[in-house]
Amino acid sequence: MKTTEAITTSPPPALVVIDWLLTGASEQQIREALSEKYPDVNAAEVMVEVQTQLQAAGRPNTDAVKGWALMAYRKIYQQMLQIGDYAGALKAVKEITNLT
Numbered sequence: 149m150k151t152t153e154a155i156t157t158s159p160p161p162a163l164v165v166i167d168w169l170l171t172g173a174s175e176q177q178i179r180e181a182l183s184e185k186y187p188d189v190n191a192a193e194v195m196v197e198v199q200t201q202l203q204a205a206g207r208p209n210t211d212a213v214k215g216w217a218l219m220a221y222r223k224i225y226q227q228m229l230q231i232g233d234y235a236g237a238l239k240a241v242k243e244i245t246n247l248t
Contacts, residue, residue: 162197
């Protein structure tokens with residue numbers, strides 16, 4: 149899915165809670181928001197799912213993360229060349245070199 153496409157379905161409560169956590173919301177704020185926005189869900193079950201997802205995120209496949217970073221830097225490099233930012237392109241090349 150392209151990032152410019154509109155999301156037509158609402159995300160699952162666990163993903164929403166993770167976003168709330170990343171913005172600094174407290175557990176009390178999250179529980180209140182869950183009861184308001186998702187009155188039919190069990191908040192305790194959602195919090196367990198959030199913990200499970202956060203634990204999994206803490207054990208990334210390092211090769212996959214490195215590959216993602218290399219691809220991201222390559223995209224940045226291409227964009228820097230397109231706009232004529234050769235200093236930025238050179239920085240991207242240096243970062244790619246540091247990762248390899």
